[in-house]
Amino acid sequence: MSGLTEADLKMLAGARSFERGRGYLDAVSGVEVGDGWVTASVHGTERYEVELSLDGPGGLSGECDCPYGLEGNFCKHLVALGLTVLARAESLPRQRKAARGRAAGLDGWLSALSKDELLALVREQVGEDRQLRRRLELRAASARGDLSAVRARIRELLDIGPFARHGYVEYADARAYADQAGHAVSAIGALTGSGRAADGITLAREAMKLLAQAVECVDDSDGWLGQVGAGLADAHLDACRAARPDPEELARWLIGHALGELDDGLTDIDPLDYEDVLGAAGMAVLRKLAVEAWQANRRGWAEKYLMERLAKAGGDVDAVIAVHAADLAPNGHTHLVIARELDTARRPGEALHWAERGVREARDLAAVDTALVDHLCERYAQTDRPADAVALRRDHFGARRTLLTYQQLRAAARGADCWPAEREGALALLRADAEQRQQGRYGSPVLVDALLDDKDVDTAWQAATQTGAHDRQWLALADHARATRPADALGVYLRLAEPLTEQTGNAVYEQLVSLLLSIRDCHRLLGSPEEFIEYVTALRTAQKRKRNLLRLMDAHHL
Incomplete structure (x- = not known):
């Protein structure tokens, strides 16, 4: 604690959150000090629970269940608690020592109890705490392998009924529902741990379907159900690793899941995570099914993504290219993706061919992916082809005629030592646009902007006088002149x-x-x-x- 300063809080939170946190000092309540941690409630838009870890492996850190904190940020609520801790710095060592003493005392007392005394204590708590009773009932059913009881309890846990108003769980109740649904993950894990991993697989898949149905009726703005879904995915993988199900059946289920046929919506399962479970035979089935699905729907996003993942995992660059080549975007973006894949594979000649093909096949050079043009010009520069870079920049400028494409043409032409001639042609195009009142960016002739960017103030002033200019341009002209x-x-x-x-x-x-x-x-x-x-x-x-x-x-x- 001796190293904690306001500078630490400001560094973690950033200046904006730090200053906003100062305004929440009066909103901090229920501060509890443990050995190395401090928790509290901070009342903002809602009541948020915050926890500071004072001396963890990575130094000071914190967690808050506000939306910003859930994204992994050190939020204003954590700043408020940190400032509160600093204000009580003198008493903190004593409070931490007292927390250690309480923990040691509790552990010693529990250790000294007999089995009967511990059972009496647990029964007393179960009688007073309904949630604890339900969690223990579920764990007991899992431990004794009572599949029907566990299945019924999981259905209860994922039922939105107790939290819904008119069939919908509002934002204020979503956290409580997610907390309850999370116990289903623990139950499935307990099944796997008790030697009933095959049942764990079955119930994990059933729970995924139930959660997918529930999410349609829950305001999950903070992503709580996404965390439950991720937990179910992990529980399913753990159960598969323990039970070693039939590889072909598992491969078919994974393909169905990846392609959205199971409509779970929340469990982001990567089939490649199951490679150790599937083995060579299962992976062969997985690849075969993926190829069949892709061939049946070459433009499907899920099919393309799965094929690309499998091809990359297998180091098959040509398969990756085939997937992208089956659905080429008219603006050349897909050609760029292929070119980058080939560059990574150290096949520069083919990469250059695809990039040039993307520009050549673009339906409208004005709408071509500018990243593709930049990529190709970089390759021309690397291969000592400055004239080709100038030609491409010239064509791109002719199609778009913006200040940026003018600047890019100028940079390429200067590199090829031919800017005076290129400038004359480019300005002629812009002058014709200005005379025809064809408006560029900001609704004003690009000619004036280009001349100002060239530091040719007198010619720019003359052009503005002859063909008109926007007030923004006149202000820039006046400043320069x-x-x-x-x-x-x-x-x-x-x-x-x-x-x-x-x-x-x-x-x-x-x-x-x-x-x-x-x-x-x-x-x-x-x-x-x-x-x-x-x-x-x-x-x-x-x-x-x-x-x-x-x-x-x-x-x-x-």
């Missing part, structure tokens, strides 16, 4: 400031003040500061009711 064309820039700033004087809001005031600073700079360059003073004085008089604006102007000495 202010030092050499202060009178022209001043006209732009005054025009842009005028409509802002009719609007309200802090964001508007910040824009207006920024323009006023530029206007002042122009008057300074023009040697007319008195004109600026007159302008600002009149503006302040007209805007006197806008107190936030005047405060902002005062802060900038306007």
Whole structure:
């Protein structure tokens, strides 16, 4: 505990969550200190249970059942508990020592009890705690192999009835339902542990179906049922490893599950996890069934994904390529996936062929996957083919005509030492677009943006004057030209400031003040500061009711 600081909490949570956590100090209640851990409740949107591990293997860590915490983040509620712990730092060592003493005392007392005394104690607790009684009843039925009793109890555990209102479990009750459903996982594990693994397989599959039905009627926004589903998947795998079921039957079930035929929706089972259970014969059946399913539905997402996983696991690059090649996207993205697979397999010639084919077969070069174009240009650069890179960038720019494709063409052409000629052709296209009022990004001619990006301010100003420009572009032009064309820039700033004087809001005031600073700079360059003073004085008089604006102007000495 001596090493815990606010800096530790801020590092784990981040500045935003740390600051928000400060506001929850009064919401922390029920602090309980153990040996190395501290728990509490923090009242936010809901009441959340939080736990800090003070000196675990990885140092300070924490868990919270709020949505953000469930994603593995160190949330504001944990920050609030951490700050509470720091505020009680002097008493913490004493509380930890007391916790160790209580634990040792309890363990010693239980160890000294006779069997009859322990049984009496357990029976007393079972009589007082209904949930404990149900858990122990289920474990008892599992231990004695009473399959019908376990099956009936699992059905009860997965029944939404006790938690549902009008047939639906609301968000506020979903956690409690998931906690109850989680006991089904423990029951199946107990069956496997008691030598009834084959029954465990059967009940795990039945529970998956019941959970799939239940999830349709539960607000599982926080993913609690997903955790139950993952537990059932693990319990099924453990049972299979213990029981060693028929490999062919297991392979068929896994294929059905992977392709969604079982409609469980929550248990993300990877058939490859069962390789040790299936053995060579079972894996052969699994691959055969996967191929048949894929051949019957080559565009099915589940079929493609399963085939790809099996092919990669077997190191069969050609099979992976065949899966992707059966359903090529018109924008070339699938060609890129294939090219990357071949690159990884150290088959660069074939990879380059697929990438070039993707561009060649694209129905619309304007809609081609830009990552494919980038990938191909990188390969051209690596293989000393700068002219091909320029040609591809030229074609891509001609199809899209954006500032980005212009910049990419410029970079490729400079690398090939041919930018002046390429620039002339590219600007001709943009000039024709501007003259025809074909709008680019931001609803304004790309020509002005391209010229500004080239630092050709005078030509950009001329183009804006002749073909028009967006206010955003005029502002950029004025900023770039202010030092050499202060009178022209001043006209732009005054025009842009005028409509802002009719609007309200802090964001508007910040824009207006920024323009006023530029206007002042122009008057300074023009040697007319008195004109600026007159302008600002009149503006302040007209805007006197806008107190936030005047405060902002005062802060900038306007």
